């Protein structure tokens with residue numbers, strides 16, 4: 361049996377291609393693990409064994425026939441449930457899309473499967489990706505595999521938890537203000553937000569169209585690089601996808617950081633609420649870069665700290681416009697007994713949307729309304745331009761910029777659920793990156809001594825320079841060599857094995873009697 365926590369996606373693929381293990385056996389291992397773990401974690405909203413086993417059959421037949429297979433052949437993959445795929449539900453974590461079934465494919469998802477990924481299921485998320493803890497899902501929260509009383513981060517918490525617990529080797533998330541990187545940090549996974557436009561957004565349920573970007577979670581930097589290679593590139597179905605050539609992101613990962621100019625974003629390290637263990641792990645990582653020959657210095661991004669304020673105007677403004685299509689007529693839930701069409705809209709939306717979604721729609725509608733537009737939306741756009749200018753200036757002197765990914769380790773379920781402002785602060789390091797549109801990766805850089813929980817380092821790169829941030833992340837990964845299997849997952853698997861052993865004994869005893 362293969363262990364999906366110790367093997368990376370690349371190793372799984374190599375074994376499948378070599379014929380050491382069949383894709384079918386890999387799929388069985390993934391579903392066995394989901395059975396052992398997911399009742400506790402709740403990473404998945406839907407399992408897709410038919411899709412996975414159909415892919416496994418095709419891959420095994422190709423391997424047997426000596427035909428070429430894709431770069432992710434036989435790798436169990438998962439999708440955030442805001443990505444459309446024919447044959448699946450796509451709820452976006454919302455009740456309003458409960459009855460909806462996808463009628464078309466998200467390009468990035470399709471490309472991941474075309475590369476040989478075997479889809480095991482669709483993952484939980486904060487409703488419409490509004491949140492940082494996955495507690496805003498209409499289908500109940502996801503639990504952090506490192507400690508079930510804690511959140512996995514969000515909004516792509518289900519995808520992060522699935523990879524962290526080895527239920528999938530690669531998962532896709534979407535990141536509008538940190539929703540890939542922050543759950544990556546909280547679950548000890550590698551998590552990449554590519555440059556805006558690097559990956560097609562076609563088929564992902566839109567949140568903030570000028571900010572949204574799809575990216576991968578993996579157990580290793582190399583896995584994220586391979587996944588990016590599979591999903592990146594121009595898509596005629598998304599006008600904002602870039603024609604910039606797709607590089608071989610996995611090549612050159614081991615080249616080290618000698619001479620790399622690494623900037624510590626000192627302005628952001630002064631923000632209130634950064635936990636001492638996070639700060640310590642961050643500075644230790646900066647020292648590691650220096651010891652590996654990088655030129656580490658301080659860089660100023662003076663306007664970045666205003667990112668949060670600008671984001672909570674621009675994000676909700678775009679979201680309120682994108683969510684107008686959920687009117688009870690075209691998609692999903694429709695209120696019964698409406699008296700007229702306005703009543704139908706109002707009731708369908710009131711019944712279908714959860715509290716955070718309603719908050720975002722109201723914030724956005726207010727910010728865009730006549731008389732307030734210039735004061736809020738206009739000002740936020742000006743701040744965004746200043747932030748972009750700051751990043752451009754920083755990249756004239758530095759190759760990568762570093763901050764913590766999130767200000768704390770995973771927090772307790774419920775801890776921030778009633779305090780939206782405290783929740784919004786979770787993204788203080790990640791949000792400026794989306795406003796600027798540059799790329800960033802979160803890589804595990806330490807396990808907190810007191811809690812044992814993972815801490816992430818965010819490495820930000822210039823437009824379309826994913827190769828450099830991945831190379832820097834690979835240096836930290838190699839230097840730290842952390843054991844990133846959540847201890848709980850090992851316990852749950854042992855319990856499953858013990859139970860299977862007991863059942864086998866019982867069967868043997870019954871046979872002996874019979």
Ligand code: GLN
Pocket residue numbers: 489490491492514515534535536537538539540567675787
């Ligand atoms: N946590 C942020 C928010 O609530 C970011 C979410 C995201 O990136 N989708 O908006």
